[in-house]
Every structure is written in C-alpha cells, then in structure tokens.
Amino acid sequence: MILHNLPLSRHNEGKDICSISDLLQFVLLHIFHYGLLGKHLEFRNYMGNMDMNEIDHFMPIMMRMEEDADTSPLVTSGSSHFLWIKHSNLYLVAMTKKNANAALVYSFLYKIVQVFKEYFKELEEESIRDNFVTVYELMDEVMDFGFPQTTDSKILQEYITQQGHKLDVGAPRPPATVTNAVSWRSEGIKYRKNEVFMDVIESVNLLVSATGSVLRSEIVGSIKLKVVLSGMPELRLGLNDKVLFEITGREKSKTVELEDVKFHQCVRLSRFENDRTISFIPPDGESELMSYRLNTTVKPLIWIESVIEKFSHSRVEIKVKARSQFKSRSTANNVAIMVPVPSDSDSPKFKTSTGSCKYLPEKSVVQWNIKSFPGGKEYMMRAHFGLPSVESDELEGKRPITVNFEIPYFTVSGIQVRYLKIIEKSGYQALPWVRYITQSGDYQLRTN
Incomplete structure (x- = not known):
C-alpha cells in the first residue's frame, strides 16, 4: 500500500x-x-x-x-x-x-x-x-x-x-x-551554495527467544532530507527497487522489496505508480521524504549470551558475552547493553574486556556501554551483586536483555540510492550527499 x-x-x-x-x-x-x-x-x-x-x-x-x-x-x-x-x-x-x-x-x-x-x-x-x-x-x-x-x-x-x-x-x-500549486514550498528561495543532504535510516526490530531462535524481525526505514536549494527545483530519486527492476527487465541480485511505503505530500504518486520514479519538488529545510517497512528475517547484528548464577541466596553472578555479527569493515557506535538484575541487588562489582558498566537501581539493570564495537569482535562482561533479601525468588530471566546501537555507512536491508538528480530551470550545479545509518529499534533477546 x-x-x-x-x-x-x-x-x-x-x-x-x-x-x-x-x-x-x-x-x-x-x-x-x-x-x-x-x-x-x-x-x-x-x-x-x-x-x-x-x-x-x-x-x-x-x-x-x-x-x-x-x-x-x-x-x-x-x-x-x-x-x-x-x-x-x-x-x-x-x-x-x-x-x-x-x-x-x-x-x-x-x-x-x-x-x-x-x-x-x-x-x-x-x-x-x-x-x-x-x-x-x-x-x-x-x-x-x-x-x-x-x-x-x-x-x-x-x-x-x-x-x-x-x-x-x-x-x-x-x-x-x-x-501556489506547491503549498509546502515558498517561492524566491535563494542560497549561495546549493546542496541536498539525504539520510537513509533503518531501525531493526528484533525479538530472540531464550533458545536462540528469531521470533520477530522487521526493518523500519525512512529517508530524510535536508534541502538547501534555490528556486523551485525538481528532484528525482532512484533506488534499487525490486519492482522497478522487474518492470524494466533488468537483473540485479541486490534489490529490495519495499512494503508499506508512505510518501511526503510532495511526491507525485501517479508517477511512482506508473513507472516507480520518485519525483518531487522538495520542502525547504528538513523533512521526511518517505518511510517503508520490510518483513524479513534479520540475522541479529549484535548477539548476546548470558549466564546467571545464584549462590546461597546471598549473591548473584552474571556473565554476558556480546558478539558483533556484521562485517569487520563496519563499526557499531554507542552500544548500550541493558542486562536485568534482581530488584534487591546491591554492592555491584564489574569486570569487562572493553567498555564500562554502571548499575541503574531505578531500572534494575546493569548498563554495559561500548563506545566502539567493530564487526566480527567478541567481548565479555561479569557482574557480581549481593542479595540482602534472602527470601527473594525473583526470576531474573523474565525480562529480556535490550541493546541500543548505531552503525553508520551501513543498511541491513541493502537499500541503495542509485541516483539523485536535481533539475532547476536556472541550471545551477548542486551537490547531493547521501548517508546510510542502521540503528536499533525494539531490539530484545530473552535469557534462560
């Protein structure tokens, strides 16, 4: 739709x-x-x-x-x-x-x-x-x-x-x-330097069971613009759209099948429905051009394994192993791994192979922060807590581990901007810039 x-x-x-x-x-x-x-x-x-x-x-x-x-x-x-x-x-x-x-x-x-x-x-x-x-x-x-x-x-x-x-x-x-026929853009806009900045941002929603099977996975994407263009330009955007390649008879392995596509009102829907061309006169400044969704099985980009051991109801030890499952040329930034712990835990002690840990008692979690997590790497974290409440029978495995991250210059779906043409009657030259970002959405891994 x-x-x-x-x-x-x-x-x-x-x-x-x-x-x-x-x-x-x-x-x-x-x-x-x-x-x-x-x-x-x-x-x-x-x-x-x-x-x-x-x-x-x-x-x-x-x-x-x-x-x-x-x-x-x-x-x-x-x-x-x-x-x-x-x-x-x-x-x-x-x-x-x-x-x-x-x-x-x-x-x-x-x-x-x-x-x-x-x-x-x-x-x-x-x-x-x-x-x-x-x-x-x-x-x-x-x-x-x-x-x-x-x-x-x-x-x-x-x-x-x-x-x-x-x-x-x-x-x-x-x-x-x-x-005006274009109600979202004023006439007479002028800039000394004409540029278009485009961000292709994909959020990964993932739910993994305690046995390691993927229960739910989807990719929610959006294309955002920052337009610094004079006059009333027309832009044409080409993607590696599977339907487009089928219509034109071209064969290419790296295509994506977009679902639930929504466009900003500036996009000419009839043109897109006829030949899949994304043609539009953009709003000035920042806007979201389009959003889409892909229901596809996503290999977890950051895999988490955890072991929780209790010792005589007086203390608990948590071992967490994090592994990045993407290529080494990419790096995840600002990774935050939230590991649930019993609500009555105290006296935290941490040991990590990289990054830093802190205890957030108001959320009953340990937050393991890794500023830079290259692809193909594996790191360990250990946490020790005291359990003053001897009668506590809280099941730590009830709540999943959640992960936040951002991977620049990478899209998990493989979507690509093939071209971005800028046409304006005055004929000025404009520079298009494209950036790809993958980030965590609702990213959860259940534990034993």
Whole structure:
C-alpha cells in the first residue's frame, strides 16, 4: 500500500489527489478538544450542518467504554459518528453523519497534533488555553469547508505566529504558498551554495527467544532530507527497487522489496505508480521524504549470551558475552547493553574486556556501554551483586536483555540510492550527499 503520509491539499498535484480530496468535503465537520474533565476547550464547525449539542454525547460514551475496557477509535450516537484520538490529557474528536473515509480523518487529526506540538512544544490542556487565539487561527488555515489545506508548520509559521496576526502590510492577502500549486514550498528561495543532504535510516526490530531462535524481525526505514536549494527545483530519486527492476527487465541480485511505503505530500504518486520514479519538488529545510517497512528475517547484528548464577541466596553472578555479527569493515557506535538484575541487588562489582558498566537501581539493570564495537569482535562482561533479601525468588530471566546501537555507512536491508538528480530551470550545479545509518529499534533477546 502506498500513501501520502500527510493530509492532502486541494492545491497539491491535481490529478494525484482530486478524487481523494472530493471525499473530504463530507468528512471533517467538527473538531473538538476535550480536557480530562470532559469540558469543551475549543471547537471548529467546518460545514455548519450538524447540531453542536451532539458532542455532549461523546464523553458519557467514553466513560462507559472505559468501564467495559473497550477501546474502539470510532463511536456512534444515533446518526452521529465520533472519530477520536487521545494525546496527553486531550481528546481530539471529529464528528460526521456521513460514511466518511476514516483513514483520512485520522491522518488529519494526527497532523493537527503534530502542527500544535511544533507550535507549542507540548500539546496539553494548558498549552491550548494559553494559545487559544493561535489555535483557532491554525484550525481555520489547515482546513476550509472540509478540504485540508496547508498542513506544513513551516509554511504556516510564515503568517501565523504565537502572537497572533503579525503581518500587517497593506491590504490583506494570502501568502504565496497558499495559492501556489506547491503549498509546502515558498517561492524566491535563494542560497549561495546549493546542496541536498539525504539520510537513509533503518531501525531493526528484533525479538530472540531464550533458545536462540528469531521470533520477530522487521526493518523500519525512512529517508530524510535536508534541502538547501534555490528556486523551485525538481528532484528525482532512484533506488534499487525490486519492482522497478522487474518492470524494466533488468537483473540485479541486490534489490529490495519495499512494503508499506508512505510518501511526503510532495511526491507525485501517479508517477511512482506508473513507472516507480520518485519525483518531487522538495520542502525547504528538513523533512521526511518517505518511510517503508520490510518483513524479513534479520540475522541479529549484535548477539548476546548470558549466564546467571545464584549462590546461597546471598549473591548473584552474571556473565554476558556480546558478539558483533556484521562485517569487520563496519563499526557499531554507542552500544548500550541493558542486562536485568534482581530488584534487591546491591554492592555491584564489574569486570569487562572493553567498555564500562554502571548499575541503574531505578531500572534494575546493569548498563554495559561500548563506545566502539567493530564487526566480527567478541567481548565479555561479569557482574557480581549481593542479595540482602534472602527470601527473594525473583526470576531474573523474565525480562529480556535490550541493546541500543548505531552503525553508520551501513543498511541491513541493502537499500541503495542509485541516483539523485536535481533539475532547476536556472541550471545551477548542486551537490547531493547521501548517508546510510542502521540503528536499533525494539531490539530484545530473552535469557534462560
């Protein structure tokens, strides 16, 4: 499935989103912000064709759901439907009487949260009350009569500030980015040196059983940009995409099959679906161009073995062996191995072949830090603890060992940027820079 990961705008790439945008005019009728006490903080009626009192049914329904341990994200009262998300101490609720596209509603609600967080740092009841004028201005700008408009906070900040309306230059006029065909980028941007920095970042989620078998593994990747380009450039990105190579009839062993691809709204979806070309006019500055997932069996990059011995309920000894299972030309940086210990442990003593250890009693773990861990290496750590609680029968093996790390210049999936073309009508020369990073996500190894 391929999606834009932002709500779509009427001013976006026309043919790509017209049919989707037409659906939205019937969707977002109201947005309410509910505090913990169930009071309306702020609301916006986008189409004016629903009874405002309908929202009073929402909190009683939520209270009944909590009593029944029900967590449905969509609830109904009569002919009214409430689509809601919870953030901090707030409920954000959208109302409709239509058979709406729920995925688009939730996408918009989460984008509202992101915009508010970028404006107010923290989104909670207090920040809403302190900035209610700005909140109303933002709600008026991000949607018009049910159509999502500008949802990029960088563009919004050009004409909506936390001090309210700051722009007072002659007759009021909308910013160029609102009426422009490219709503996420301003016109007239100029730089002395034109560059594009691209980071391909992959997180490895892994769960290994106590017997050493891989129970769960997946790769979650993202491509992030930092764009320092003048004018209105068009970029074309080529990856070693398996589907692309099959379409073009080329054979190459090192290809990747991307799943659950999500793009920034700047990417032309129709072009990608036709010939797998990633073509776009990028936002200025930093942004996430795309994200993807690969369900594949991943060989553990850092393998952990541990042995825990108790001696007469008075002390415990933990032996941990860590082995890097990637090629020697790569190096894992800032490795942190978190080994669980009994909660009543004290008098820690450590011995390591490399790195340093510290006891974190608030987490009941030993943290073994290795600043640089080259591929094909193996290191040892021993920890001794006293156990003052003689009757403690806590099972240390219940909690898994977790590992944090980062490996630069390496991707576990084998994804590669084949080319990044930069086209701008003025014809200036620009330098593209690409960096690969693999890091730990939810990386756990169970112990005996």
